[in-house]
Amino acid sequence: MSFSLDRFFRPTGSRFRVFAQAPLLADFREPQIIWVSSPRGSLGPGPSDARMYALDPVGKEPYGDADLPPFRGRRRLPALPDQNGHFDHLGPDDPAFRAAHVFGIVRRVLDVWEVYLGGPLPWHFSISHPRLELIPHVAWNNAHFGWGFLECGEAADDAGTKRPFAMNFDVLAHETGHGIVFSLVGMPTPETLTTAYRAFHEAASDLVAMLAVLHFDSFIDHVLRVTEGDLYVENELCRIGELSQTRQIRSVSNALKMSDIAGLDAPPLEIDGKTVHKLGLPFTGAVFDMLVEFYLDRLVAMRLIAADLAETLRRAAEQSEGALAAVDDRPLREAHAREPRRFAAALADARDMVGLRLARTLHRLTPHHLDFETVAATLLAVDRELSGSTHQALITACLEWREIRPGERAMACGSRMR
Numbered sequence: 001m002s003f004s005l006d007r008f009f010r011p012t013g014s015r016f017r018v019f020a021q022a023p024l025l026a027d028f029r030e031p032q033i034i035w036v037s038s039p040r041g042s043l044g045p046g047p048s049d050a051r052m053y054a055l056d057p058v059g060k061e062p063y064g065d066a067d068l069p070p071f072r073g074r075r076r077l078p079a080l081p082d083q084n085g086h087f088d089h090l091g092p093d094d095p096a097f098r099a100a101h102v103f104g105i106v107r108r109v110l111d112v113w114e115v116y117l118g119g120p121l122p123w124h125f126s127i128s129h130p131r132l133e134l135i136p137h138v139a140w141n142n143a144h145f146g147w148g149f150l151e152c153g154e155a156a157d158d159a160g161t162k163r164p165f166a167m168n169f170d171v172l173a174h175e176t177g178h179g180i181v182f183s184l185v186g187m188p189t190p191e192t193l194t195t196a197y198r199a200f201h202e203a204a205s206d207l208v209a210m211l212a213v214l215h216f217d218s219f220i221d222h223v224l225r226v227t228e229g230d231l232y233v234e235n236e237l238c239r240i241g242e243l244s245q246t247r248q249i250r251s252v253s254n255a256l257k258m259s260d261i262a263g264l265d266a267p268p269l270e271i272d273g274k275t276v277h278k279l280g281l282p283f284t285g286a287v288f289d290m291l292v293e294f295y296l297d298r299l300v301a302m303r304l305i306a307a308d309l310a311e312t313l314r315r316a317a318e319q320s321e322g323a324l325a326a327v328d329d330r331p332l333r334e335a336h337a338r339e340p341r342r343f344a345a346a347l348a349d350a351r352d353m354v355g356l357r358l359a360r361t362l363h364r365l366t367p368h369h370l371d372f373e374t375v376a377a378t379l380l381a382v383d384r385e386l387s388g389s390t391h392q393a394l395i396t397a398c399l400e401w402r403e404i405r406p407g408e409r410a411m412a413c414g415s416r417m418r
Ligand SMILES: [Zn+2]
Pocket: 174, 178, 201, 202, 205
């Protein structure tokens, strides 16, 4: 049986009702109940606890450089716990739902990464702000994580309807990812900030979101059902922050190599946010590929597919979409139809293999003069500690395909860490 946060926290935790994906997707129209780590009865109105609090302001502008929490203006009534300390009695029609929704999802994402790390994540801003302020709505077409706050605006979908980011798991998880990266990697000085640091921040935050959503059984089941078990088929796992059935903010599954992107040498403060996101995509894609490869490995180890089919799929994926489409993956799809639960367990295993390695890599990196060569070497060093040489070739191949190579400076650093 694979690891489940809901099972883990059910004896002592608190319940929330959340959307695992944007509710505009047919399979996710209804919010589902999750268990988070907050000890039962420990959450106050807001919700709030010693680490964070949600509040729903009336007519607030987004925070800017000179403007920091706490928010002191007018606000709506807070979400209140039920008599047992849970918040799942609140549904989407309740005015307090969005504050509870943001809190529940941020708590769930933190739970995922605290389990991988084996302990709580301190806020990087705790010297001035002991708690994170969660703002479910400001009049703005974006969302951001800053010094002591996470706040959400909204975006129009294809039909022109405004969709609040407070209801979008991927957006909330991505913004929480920024908080996790700041906490684990740290903040560079103006002299040691690199464009690669900014790009890595975006990539890691997308990966935080991708791995966090895989902690919903409903999401794993959905992805495996629509792909019939073949993760090389385009699916929701590849997309972050969906705004419609076919449009999303960016794709974690992509074919970009380092030579396809320009700008990593540009001064870090002269580059706009959109370009920064793009510069992170080759690394995001490399880690996505690792997830799929670990999954195939697990399917082979569990005798669900033959090793030569996994190898054929791998080789085709390295070549082109056409080569991939030409592979006869019927044995895989038939095996999935026979044993969907074991396929779900294989994907959960792959998720945790990547999550553990990424969490330890984040913990070990330093923010100064960061480059992708150092990230690659650190990831390989972490993996070597966890499983010796078993997965080194697989990880190296995923990085190499993206033209991300562990540098000599970084390798020396990696070997000292062993
Ligand atoms: Zn971001």
